[in-house]
Amino acid sequence: MSLGxxxxxxxxxxxxxxxxxxxxxxxxxxxxxxxxASPSRWSFLKYALVGALTGGTVFAGYASYxxxxxxxxxxxxxxxxxxxxxxxDGVTALDKFQGLLYSTAMTVPAKAxxxxxxxxxxxxxxxxxxxxxxxDKLLPDLLPQEQHVFTLVLDLNETxxxxxxxRDTGWQTFKRPGVDAFLEHLAQxxxxxxxxxxxxxxxxxxxxxxxxxxxxxxxxxxxxTKYQDGKHFRDLSKLNRNPGKVLYLSxxxxxxCLQPENCxxxxxxxxxxxxxxxxxxxxxxxxxxxxxxxxxxxxxxxSYQGCDIPSEFIRxxxxxxxxMQEQKxxxxxxx
Amino acid sequence: xxxxxxxxKDHHNTRVYHPYQDLNVPIxxxxxxxxxxxxxxxxxxxxTHRSWGDNLQYYTGSGYLAGALIGxxxxxxxxxxxxxxGDSLKIRLNRVLNSGGHAGxxxxxxxxxxxxxxxxxxxxxxxxxxxxxxxxxxVAGLGTGTLFRAAAGPRSAAIxxxxxxxxxxxxxxxxxxxxxxxxx
Numbered sequence: 292m293s294l295g296x297x298x299x300x301x302x303x304x305x306x307x308x309x310x311x312x313x314x315x316x317x318x319x320x321x322x323x324x325x326x327x328a329s330p331s332r333w334s335f336l337k338y339a340l341v342g343a344l345t346g347g348t349v350f351a352g353y354a355s356y357x358x359x360x361x362x363x364x365x366x367x368x369x370x371x372x373x374x375x376x377x378x379x380d381g382v383t384a385l386d387k388f389q390g391l392l393y394s395t396a397m398t399v400p401a402k403a404x405x406x407x408x409x410x411x412x413x414x415x416x417x418x419x420x421x422x423x424x425x426x427d428k429l430l431p432d433l434l435p436q437e438q439h440v441f442t443l444v445l446d447l448n449e450t451x452x453x454x455x456x457x458r459d460t461g462w463q464t465f466k467r468p469g470v471d472a473f474l475e476h477l478a479q480x481x482x483x484x485x486x487x488x489x490x491x492x493x494x495x496x497x498x499x500x501x502x503x504x505x506x507x508x509x510x511x512x513x514x515x516t517k518y519q520d521g522k523h524f525r526d527l528s529k530l531n532r533n534p535g536k537v538l539y540l541s542x543x544x545x546x547x548c549l550q551p552e553n554c555x556x557x558x559x560x561x562x563x564x565x566x567x568x569x570x571x572x573x574x575x576x577x578x579x580x581x582x583x584x585x586x587x588x589x590x591x592x593x594s595y596q597g598c599d600i601p602s603e604f605i606r607x608x609x610x611x612x613x614x615m616q617e618q619k620x621x622x623x624x625x626x
Numbered sequence: 627x628x629x630x631x632x633x634x635k636d637h638h639n640t641r642v643y644h645p646y647q648d649l650n651v652p653i654x655x656x657x658x659x660x661x662x663x664x665x666x667x668x669x670x671x672x673x674t675h676r677s678w679g680d681n682l683q684y685y686t687g688s689g690y691l692a693g694a695l696i697g698x699x700x701x702x703x704x705x706x707x708x709x710x711x712g713d714s715l716k717i718r719l720n721r722v723l724n725s726g727g728h729a730g731x732x733x734x735x736x737x738x739x740x741x742x743x744x745x746x747x748x749x750x751x752x753x754x755x756x757x758x759x760x761x762x763x764x765v766a767g768l769g770t771g772t773l774f775r776a777a778a779g780p781r782s783a784a785i786x787x788x789x790x791x792x793x794x795x796x797x798x799x800x801x802x803x804x805x806x807x808x809x810x
Contacts, residue, residue: 464666
């Protein structure tokens with residue numbers, strides 16, 4: 292066996308050597324190439340074209356990043372106008388020829404810019420159908436006899452409910468303590484709207500269970516939000532309501548709304564916080580707002596900025612009562 | 627169910643809360659707050675075990691997978707042991723793969739069928755008796771063994787039924803003991 296292997300290896304070595312010598316002897320030297328002019332010209336044109344396309348692509352990318360559509364349209368108007376040459380009266384043949392030559396030279400950049408603008412407009416309209424609310428009027432018009440009614444916009448997750456997934460029990464959804472009494476009491480004074488960034492198929496069954504007495508008039512979900520900087524924001528200006536009569540109550544109010552002057556921050560709730568009373572604590576403040584009915588709620592909320600609104604409201608009410616008592620005492624002293 | 631105190635039912639497991647208590651106003655509004663997290667979907671909280679469909683898929687898939695792995699391992703060892711001197715690497719590899727695949731498929735199918743029958747019988751027993759305990763599993767195991775060996779004759783079916791019942795009871799008891807005594 293080993294002798295056979297050695298014999299086969301010797302045969303292969305001999306054949307390799309023979310083939311090498313045979314190939315070397317059989318191949319004559321190649322003649323030199325005739326001329327390098329044509330390949331050089333084609334290479335130059337190819338590299339010029341690739342360079343132009345690369346430069347154009349890089350410039351288009353930078354323009355997309357740095358400028359908006361209207362800015363580019365305004366900046367390039369002069370360029371695009373220079374491609375349309377109309378011979379005026381009284382010009383000489385030489386000036387006419389020069390103008391025609393210039394407009395012809397500028398046609399290609401102008402066409403490229405117009406192509407870029409059209410493509411970008413189409414793409415931006417496609418994207419906008421996903422990022423913008425589906426209409427500018429998310430709610431129907433108020434009835435004439437309800438023009439004075441405030442609109443209370445509520446969030447869902449960590450404001451009215453909280454849902455978690457665990458390996459032992461799967462998905463569980465919990466109600467915040469006092470949510471039924473909160474909705475039932477404030478439906479007498481407010482138009483209650485739920486505006487959340489969850490999907491429709493999650494919102495509908497949750498509200499059907501949460502709102503058994505039909506206190507919530509409208510429910511808005513993710514298609515009604517505005518997608519901006521990777522987050523879904525509530526746009527209260529699209530609610531078709533007087534902006535001075537809209538209140539947005541959420542556990543993440545200031546970072547999930549485009550109008551922070553209408554926000555009522557509440558503590559974000561999770562199901563292990565069983566002693567939470569924040570929803571019920573808001574009832575005195577919200578009832579007072581509904582009864583006193585200020586013409587614009589935004590300066591009122593601006594005065595509460597940075598405070599815990601229920602406790603601040605209680606403190607102000609006590610101070611107001613004390614001042615009224617002092618006035619009463621002073622009147623009695625004079626008499 | 628958090629509600630006004632005018633609703634007098636379901637007062638247990640609640641505490642009374644007065645949001646106006648710090649204000650000297652004549653408004654008297656008492657709210658009953660729950661003392662435990664309140665489920666929005668009560669059927670989520672009431673779910674204590676897998677549904678019959680989940681059980682069927684779980685037992686069948688787990689049985690097939692376990693049988694396939696054990697059978698493949700055993701077939702691989704057998705194929706390696708049957709190697710003859712002088713076989714090339716390709717022939718040896720081919721024998722190992724054939725033996726492993728064949729034994730794995732056969733044992734996987736058997737255990738999958740056993741799992742299917744057991745899950746069906748256990749779910750049926752739970753539905754009929756209305757309760758879920760050790761008796762269901764033991765009777766389902768006995769029925770599974772009997773059905774699996776029914777074609778091999780009454781004596782073999784009886785023995786298989788006894789083995790199945792004992793195995794199912796031991797498995798359930800072992801699982802309960804594991805949950806109770808092993809700190810996981």
